[in-house]
Each structure stands twice: as structure tokens, then as C-alpha cells.
Amino acid sequence: MRKVLVHICCAPDAFYFLKRFREENPDSELVGFFYDPNIHPYEEYKLRYQETERTCRELGIELIEGEYDVEEWLRSVKGLEYEPERGERCSVCFDFRLERSAKLARDLGCTAFTTTLLMSPKKKFSQLKESGEKVASKYGIEFIAVDYRKGGGTQEMFRLTKEKEIYQQDYCGCIYGLFQQKEERSLFDLVSTFGRRPGSKEERLFIKEVRTHAELLELPTKEIEFPFLGWIPLEGGLWVKGEPVPSFIRPYSQSIRGKVRADVERIVGNTLYLNKQFVRIILLEEFRDLPLKEPEIATYPTFLVPQDYRETLLQNRIDARLRAEFVNSTSSLLIIGTYEAREFVGIPADTLQDGRGFASDDVKAFMERNIELIKDGYISLVLLGAHSIGRVGQRVFEEILGRSLEYTLDYGTALLDPKLL
Numbered sequence: 001m002r003k004v005l006v007h008i009c010c011a012p013d014a015f016y017f018l019k020r021f022r023e024e025n026p027d028s029e030l031v032g033f034f035y036d037p038n039i040h041p042y043e044e045y046k047l048r049y050q051e052t053e054r055t056c057r058e059l060g061i062e063l064i065e066g067e068y069d070v071e072e073w074l075r076s077v078k079g080l081e082y083e084p085e086r087g088e089r090c091s092v093c094f095d096f097r098l099e100r101s102a103k104l105a106r107d108l109g110c111t112a113f114t115t116t117l118l119m120s121p122k123k124k125f126s127q128l129k130e131s132g133e134k135v136a137s138k139y140g141i142e143f144i145a146v147d148y149r150k151g152g153g154t155q156e157m158f159r160l161t162k163e164k165e166i167y168q169q170d171y172c173g174c175i176y177g178l179f180q181q182k183e184e185r186s187l188f189d190l191v192s193t194f195g196r197r198p199g200s201k202e203e204r205l206f207i208k209e210v211r212t213h214a215e216l217l218e219l220p221t222k223e224i225e226f227p228f229l230g231w232i233p234l235e236g237g238l239w240v241k242g243e244p245v246p247s248f249i250r251p252y253s254q255s256i257r258g259k260v261r262a263d264v265e266r267i268v269g270n271t272l273y274l275n276k277q278f279v280r281i282i283l284l285e286e287f288r289d290l291p292l293k294e295p296e297i298a299t300y301p302t303f304l305v306p307q308d309y310r311e312t313l314l315q316n317r318i319d320a321r322l323r324a325e326f327v328n329s330t331s332s333l334l335i336i337g338t339y340e341a342r343e344f345v346g347i348p349a350d351t352l353q354d355g356r357g358f359a360s361d362d363v364k365a366f367m368e369r370n371i372e373l374i375k376d377g378y379i380s381l382v383l384l385g386a387h388s389i390g391r392v393g394q395r396v397f398e399e400i401l402g403r404s405l406e407y408t409l410d411y412g413t414a415l416l417d418p419k420l421l
Ligand code: SF4
Pocket: 038, 039, 085, 086, 089, 090, 093, 094, 172, 173, 174, 175, 176, 177
């Protein structure tokens, strides 16, 4: 039996390619190699690797993860930053990844190698073939250039990606392609805030990690993606006499024009209203972020501040700055267990701005402790995306399944077993 190394770029391209390649080459043993230091940012790389791991496990194909040597990759394409996609930068990128793949193939005793990049509808087949054959001859092995895109292959690839609920990226991978494709919107792919904000790559990665673990435990899973109005804070804060005042920015706060200097003009309960640009300050006994129970429609620029600062704020002029963007976002909810479970337990998938939320290891341990209850249909778990900004995932769950969650755990609480809830 001959051994063939398959360089893998992402799970959507890999699933159909590997399946078909194995069917057409029953006498070949396949080894997958995920080698993609071109992918930016690192969270996106992790997400694509996570989904590739899930794909290879389902297909029973060994997978090796290559090094994430992003700096070396960046050096290799220096001077080609403004090249269009399919241009010279892409040739160098293919050479870089395929050279390392060919070397590993030879070291592992493979007589041939190929790449799932050949499946990608946006890549030039001839460019990939040329690169693959060049590096293959250097290492004395064969490059197998198969075009599975023809004859409905691309459509079948998209169908399988949807059916298997595989993460489908919306840009090729590198930072330059990202800028060219999304222009100023690429900022939202690159800005990484603390924790797992609603609709972020971190939140998606958390859901995928937990899903992978549930599948390893042979629990049924169903992931449902949904769109929502996202909100991303870019910068902001409060100052008195040049000194910063500790604050969190409440989600759905609109931007302030420039920097505003204002006074408190009205006090209602624990809320201070300033006399310019609708700025609001909510004073908290305990300084921490508060999840929104309902989606916010009134978009006052709002800061959460410790109660101790009340007198300082009342007696001084306050400087405030805030820049935030409203964006079309997507998130998802993950159901672990059956739809007919007696009880559904909701677990927020995102975290609050102060970092409170559930760790994936705790959720995995919770699943393991309660595996029989989940398998017997006593409970199902629901990971809820975008929960902190108005329980969006929970609303989608209720709308789609037509039933309510029996429990939804609060951020920062212990993952108690169902009998204790
Ligand atoms: S656009 Fe894609 S193929 Fe081209 S250099 Fe960037 S990551 Fe590589």
C-alpha cells in the first residue's frame, strides 16, 4: 500500500477532497498535514485547525499539525503585500506551504503528496500544479494534481460543509488578502478583545471545542447559526482632571463625537445623565460588567462605574470618549443531547467584559459527569452564543424549538449538576 501525504488548508476543502480521494485510491494510506502559517489572526488559525481535526477524526485519517511559523511566512512574502489574490504572493505562499509538505512526505516515507487547496474554487489550478510539481521533484516524490471541482464537485463540497456544520471561513487566510477583500471591515477580524465577546472568533472557537468533545463522548450535537446586530467597542473611557475613572462600556452604546467634557445634569436612582451627547453613567455597588437581559434599542453612550466615584463625578467636569461600531454579526447555539430532553440547561458561550464566563474545560467536565443523563434524554445542554447582549442565543433557541430553557446558568456561577439546579 502506498503512503500519500495530503496537505490540508481547511475543513470545507478537506472533507469532500479526502472522501473522494480515498474512494478513488483505495490502495493508498492517507496522512493529513495541516500546515497554514499564512492564516491570520491566530484565533482564525485555531478555528480552522479545530474543524480540520474534527473532519479527519470523522473520516478516520491521521492528522499532523505543522508549526505556526507565521513570522517566517510573513518574511517570505515581503514586498508582495499589495499583490492581488492569485498573483505572485499566492505563488510564494503555495511554494512555502507545499515545500514543507513535500519534505515531511519524504521524511514519512510517502511516495506522493497532494493538497486540498486544489479544491478551493478561488485558487488557480495551474498555479498550484506548478508549485506542487516543482517542490515534489526537489524531494523525489510525486505531486498528485486532481481537479475535483469539475462536474459538480464544488457544489457537493458546499453541501457537505453545510450538512456537517463545518465552519466556513469568509477569506482566504492571510492578513493581506483579508485587507483586500474586506477593507476597513477587516478590523473586526483582527481586533481581539478580552474574553469571548458575542460573535467573536473566540466565542466560535469555544463552541467548536465543546462540540468536538461532545462528539468524542458520542453525544448528539446540533449547531444552529444565527445573525444578529453586533456591537464592537473600539476605544473609550472616562476621566476626571486627567485621571482615568474605572469603567465598563455598556453594549449598544453609540459613539461620542470627539472627546466630550460635560457635567452631571440629572440623577435618577443610580444613573447620572450628563449634559452633552446623551452620556449616561450607571453607578454600581459592585464593580463588574452587567449582561443585558433585553436587546437595547436606546443607544445612550453608557458607562458602568463603581459607586465610590459618585462624589468625584458630581463635583467635577467629566471627560468622556467612546468609539464603537454596530456590525452585522453571526453567532451560533449548540445543542448537546436530544431535542426531546425533559430539561434544557443553557450555558452562555460568550463572556462578560470583566472576563466572567465558563471555561471550556469546566463545560467538558460537566458533560462527562452527566453523560448518562444526557444520553438518557433527561437533560440536554445548550451553549448560547451572544447571550450577554440581550440573550440572543436563548431567543433563537426558543423561536426555533418552540420551547423554553428550564435553566440558564449565570456568568461566573459554578456548573452545578442538574440535580442541584
Ligand atoms: S491570498 Fe491566500 S493563497 Fe494568497 S497569499 Fe494570502 S493566504 Fe496565501
